[in-house]
Amino acid sequence: MEEQSPATPRRRERVVFETDRSLVIGDVTLPPEGYQSRFSDAVNRGDVAFIPLVDVEISPLGGGETERRNFIVLAKDHVRLAYPLDEADRR
Numbered sequence: 001m002e003e004q005s006p007a008t009p010r011r012r013e014r015v016v017f018e019t020d021r022s023l024v025i026g027d028v029t030l031p032p033e034g035y036q037s038r039f040s041d042a043v044n045r046g047d048v049a050f051i052p053l054v055d056v057e058i059s060p061l062g063g064g065e066t067e068r069r070n071f072i073v074l075a076k077d078h079v080r081l082a083y084p085l086d087e088a089d090r091r
């Protein structure tokens with residue numbers, strides 16, 4: 001029987017995406033350090049067309065009720081603006 005390697009440790013980073021219609025706030029999962037551990041690395045990967053997010057809040061830019069989802073996959077083609085959410089922004 002082959003021995004399985006332990007799962008690679010991951011970390012979550014709270015991020016904001018703006019599309020033409022919505023403000024999407026959620027957690028992206030990244031490696032703790034090294035290769036592709038920065039949020040910008042995840043967004044700029046050319047071989048990835050979608051960004052998986054967990055613990056998501058979706059708010060219409062024109063106003064309206066915020067929708068909550070446990071998981072979504074956001075198409076990078078729809079993203080107009082993306083940035084990590086600072087602790088100061090959460091207040």
